[in-house]
Amino acid sequence: MIAYINDNLDQNLSLAEIAAIAQISPHYFASLFKQSMGIAPHQYVTKCRVERAKYLLAKRELSVIQVSQLVGFQSQSHFTKVFRKYIGITPQGFKKLH
Secondary structure: OHHHHHHOOOOOOOHHHHHHHHOOOHHHHHHHHHHHHOOOHHHHHHHHHHHHHHHHHHHOOOOHHHHHHHOOOOOHHHHHHHHHHHHOOOHHHHHHHO
16 A cells, blocks of 8 residues: 555545555554554655655756645645645745755
8 A cells, every 4th residue: 555655646545545445444444554654544645745745846847836736735835834844844945955
């Protein structure tokens, strides 16, 4: 499931969808995932999106809007809010530093 999540970060990854691929109930999947990974599936997806965004902002000449779309955020404002929460600076600030 980790590979599926990482391969589909640009998509809307719902708990029900991921659990269906694993062929177990969403509640059971969330429980197993948290037990093995230490965090909830949604938190893991968000963390992966932010990490991918950091890579894209540092290595490519993409705009913040393009990066937010490539990592699956529905809006740039939500992306900026989440990125700042996890990293401590805005995506634009991070891009300028790298």
